[in-house]
Amino acid sequence: MPGERIPMRVKKRPVMSSNRFHSRVSRRAALSVLAALPALSGPLLPLPARAQTDPLPSWDDGAAKQAILNFVAAVTREGSADFVPPAERIATFDNDGTLWVEHPMYTQLAFALDRVKALAPMHPEWRDTQPFKAALDGDVKTLAESGEHGMVELVMATHAEMTTEEFQKIVTDWLANAHHPRFKRTYTELSYLPMIELLGYLRANGFKTFIVSGGGIEFMRPWTEQVYGVPPEQVVGSSIKTKFQMRDGRPELFRLAEVNFVDDNAGKPVGINEFVGRRPIAAFGNSDGDLQMLQWTTMSGGVRLGLLVHHTDAVREYAYDRNTSFGRLDKALDAAAPNRWVVVDMKREWKRIFAFE
Amino acid sequence: MPGERIPMRVKKRPVMSSNRFHSRVSRRAALSVLAALPALSGPLLPLPARAQTDPLPSWDDGAAKQAILNFVAAVTREGSADFVPPAERIATFDNDGTLWVEHPMYTQLAFALDRVKALAPMHPEWRDTQPFKAALDGDVKTLAESGEHGMVELVMATHAEMTTEEFQKIVTDWLANAHHPRFKRTYTELSYLPMIELLGYLRANGFKTFIVSGGGIEFMRPWTEQVYGVPPEQVVGSSIKTKFQMRDGRPELFRLAEVNFVDDNAGKPVGINEFVGRRPIAAFGNSDGDLQMLQWTTMSGGVRLGLLVHHTDAVREYAYDRNTSFGRLDKALDAAAPNRWVVVDMKREWKRIFAFE
Numbered sequence: 001m002p003g004e005r006i007p008m009r010v011k012k013r014p015v016m017s018s019n020r021f022h023s024r025v026s027r028r029a030a031l032s033v034l035a036a037l038p039a040l041s042g043p044l045l046p047l048p049a050r051a052q053t054d055p056l057p058s059w060d061d062g063a064a065k066q067a068i069l070n071f072v073a074a075v076t077r078e079g080s081a082d083f084v085p086p087a088e089r090i091a092t093f094d095n096d097g098t099l100w101v102e103h104p105m106y107t108q109l110a111f112a113l114d115r116v117k118a119l120a121p122m123h124p125e126w127r128d129t130q131p132f133k134a135a136l137d138g139d140v141k142t143l144a145e146s147g148e149h150g151m152v153e154l155v156m157a158t159h160a161e162m163t164t165e166e167f168q169k170i171v172t173d174w175l176a177n178a179h180h181p182r183f184k185r186t187y188t189e190l191s192y193l194p195m196i197e198l199l200g201y202l203r204a205n206g207f208k209t210f211i212v213s214g215g216g217i218e219f220m221r222p223w224t225e226q227v228y229g230v231p232p233e234q235v236v237g238s239s240i241k242t243k244f245q246m247r248d249g250r251p252e253l254f255r256l257a258e259v260n261f262v263d264d265n266a267g268k269p270v271g272i273n274e275f276v277g278r279r280p281i282a283a284f285g286n287s288d289g290d291l292q293m294l295q296w297t298t299m300s301g302g303v304r305l306g307l308l309v310h311h312t313d314a315v316r317e318y319a320y321d322r323n324t325s326f327g328r329l330d331k332a333l334d335a336a337a338p339n340r341w342v343v344v345d346m347k348r349e350w351k352r353i354f355a356f357e
Numbered sequence: 358m359p360g361e362r363i364p365m366r367v368k369k370r371p372v373m374s375s376n377r378f379h380s381r382v383s384r385r386a387a388l389s390v391l392a393a394l395p396a397l398s399g400p401l402l403p404l405p406a407r408a409q410t411d412p413l414p415s416w417d418d419g420a421a422k423q424a425i426l427n428f429v430a431a432v433t434r435e436g437s438a439d440f441v442p443p444a445e446r447i448a449t450f451d452n453d454g455t456l457w458v459e460h461p462m463y464t465q466l467a468f469a470l471d472r473v474k475a476l477a478p479m480h481p482e483w484r485d486t487q488p489f490k491a492a493l494d495g496d497v498k499t500l501a502e503s504g505e506h507g508m509v510e511l512v513m514a515t516h517a518e519m520t521t522e523e524f525q526k527i528v529t530d531w532l533a534n535a536h537h538p539r540f541k542r543t544y545t546e547l548s549y550l551p552m553i554e555l556l557g558y559l560r561a562n563g564f565k566t567f568i569v570s571g572g573g574i575e576f577m578r579p580w581t582e583q584v585y586g587v588p589p590e591q592v593v594g595s596s597i598k599t600k601f602q603m604r605d606g607r608p609e610l611f612r613l614a615e616v617n618f619v620d621d622n623a624g625k626p627v628g629i630n631e632f633v634g635r636r637p638i639a640a641f642g643n644s645d646g647d648l649q650m651l652q653w654t655t656m657s658g659g660v661r662l663g664l665l666v667h668h669t670d671a672v673r674e675y676a677y678d679r680n681t682s683f684g685r686l687d688k689a690l691d692a693a694a695p696n697r698w699v700v701v702d703m704k705r706e707w708k709r710i711f712a713f714e
Contacts, residue, residue, distance in 0.1 A: 277589030
């Protein structure tokens with residue numbers, strides 16, 4: 001868990017321009033709760049508890065939360081210059097490190113390593129071939145040294161040469177049983193509660209929420225609806241090519257060992273344009289892989305929201321930014337202040353990180 | 358207009374299995390209309406006019422319409438074995454020849470030819486280079502002979518080397534002003550009223566409607582929401598590659614002269630899987646380019662709907678199937694009966710074709 005050894009940078013967070021926006025939505029929610037109460041008189045009328053009407057209860061009442069509330073209030077206020085019609089309220093979320101834990105390794109890599117072990121009996125040659133030998137030996141250092149080329153080899157050997165249906169079943173079965181080495185929880189339990197609240201809050205305000213991840217699109221789609229409320233058709237990700245074929249009179253899509261699209265870095269705005277066809281007005285990430293998505297989203301005129309999750313909590317989760325081998329937050333962190341992106345200090349601003357806490 | 362010279366095949370249409378389904382939805386709609394009426398007594402109570410409650414008023418009350426109504430009733434009947442949850446009610450529609458007129462040439466080709474003319478002053482070499490010379494001369498025969506290679510050249514010369522924003526504006530401006538050579542109407546006016554009713558009827562029954570077209574994705578997205586009620590994020594189509602770049606401190610997506618994806622034939626199920634990530638339960642097409650989409654949709658167990666629009670009306674629109682140079686309906690027509698796909702006889706089954714009639 002290299003992230004835990006990284007010295008933390010405490011950075012002053014840039015916030016949305018001012019307090020000129022009020023959280024109209026929160027007040028409206030409070031009013032509707034009041035309206036639904038039975039008509040009790042004076043002292044018997046219970047005050048609606050703050051926790052009941054707060055759309056983001058796991059967020060500390062700090063600058064990040066206020067910036068989110070201000071942004072939503074601004075773009076949903078009909079008649080104002082900042083108003084954005086519901087159809088154009090597109091919000092895009094990175095996945096690894098933004099919606100769920102990405103350390104000590106991407107979940108999809110943990111999946112690939114488990115698949116290498118499961119398939120090893122059919123591939124005796126892997127005992128002497130990198131990166132498979134390293135995968136089988138749990139030799140993370142050699143694996144990391146194999147770089148992107150090594151990762152592609154692992155993915156092709158474990159994600160391809162089967163139908164889309166078969167792959168979906170393998171992913172679903174694995175996620176139901178695999179556990180994170182530190183938290184001893186299933187990986188989907190390691191989704192961030194504050195971000196799930198945020199997804200729901202945006203949807204309640206007419207937003208359409210999309211995942212835009214460097215991870216595999218078919219690795220995510222089997223579970224994003226259940227975990228994040230994001231249906232498969234709103235998931236954008238990296239992919240390998242598939243081929244349509246009839247086999248024994250039945251149509252199938254066969255997964256080929258060939259890269260189709262890499263949805264990371266400059267690929268993210270490309271993927272957004274290809275899959276969504278609209279420019280987002282809010283984007284959420286945690287690493288340099290999200291830099292171009294945040295640029296594309298926020299540098300278009302109008303009130304926009306860019307947000308970075310800064311992993312600053314080595315005790316409850318992990319602490320890493322500029323000096324990690326993956327999920328690195330460096331250029332995007334430098335770009336945050338000039339672009340007025342919100343940087344969430346996980347340690348201070350997330351009261352709870354996981355639902356099981 | 359070669360299609361008009363093609364002898365018509367009058368083909369017996371296969372229909373959905375039986376009359377065991379009733380149109381519960383229509384009846385429910387009728388009841389709700391009744392419930393909304395003021396409480397009038399006996400003879401003063403107006404009978405709800407059939408046209409008011411019929412969700413498909415431009416469709417003749419024949420086999421095709423009944424098959425559609427039966428299908429929707431079946432998959433929306435809670436508790437029945439055929440019930441499909443709303444989230445899985447995915448319907449995919451081809452565009453050219455299925456939702457709007459594709460003869461005497463694809464609208465996008467008409468657009469490309471007009472663009473060649475507009476750009477010709479900057480390209481004097483086009484006067485002596487095919488397929489540009491043919492495009493400038495209106496020599497459709499030579500154009501057709503240039504085949505797919507020629508088409509790609511035309512598209513690259515007219516659709517690329519600009520930003521996505523610039524292209525969107527060019528398309529929008531062109532569609533507002535260009536007119537169909539026979540009907541003297543704008544191209545979006547040449548969308549089929551029965552199919553627009555069908556799109557709305559499916560959405561009213563919890564379906565999510567997608568366009569899955571061989572046409573250019575960015576050629577369609579600027580107008581599909583207004584014309585079909587299908588938002589950009591539910592349009593799948595062919596595409597060229599784009600590149601993200603910062604220019605003068607502003608992010609942009611630049612369109613490259615390189616094919617990215619061809620969403621036709623076996624590419625349609627591939628595109629559906631990539632963009633939608635769910636298998637449709639209903640698919641609508643009109644040509645062999647839709648064959649694999651209909652196979653992928655209907656050959657998956659459960660009650661499914663496959664439908665082909667058969668262009669049989671040379672008077673009101675066009676008549677063509679097996680012997681046309683594009684939009685050919687041949688293999689898919691043969692596959693219709695064994696797969697129980699609905700074949701719509703446009704001449705007999707569409708009471709109105711266009712809204713302006």
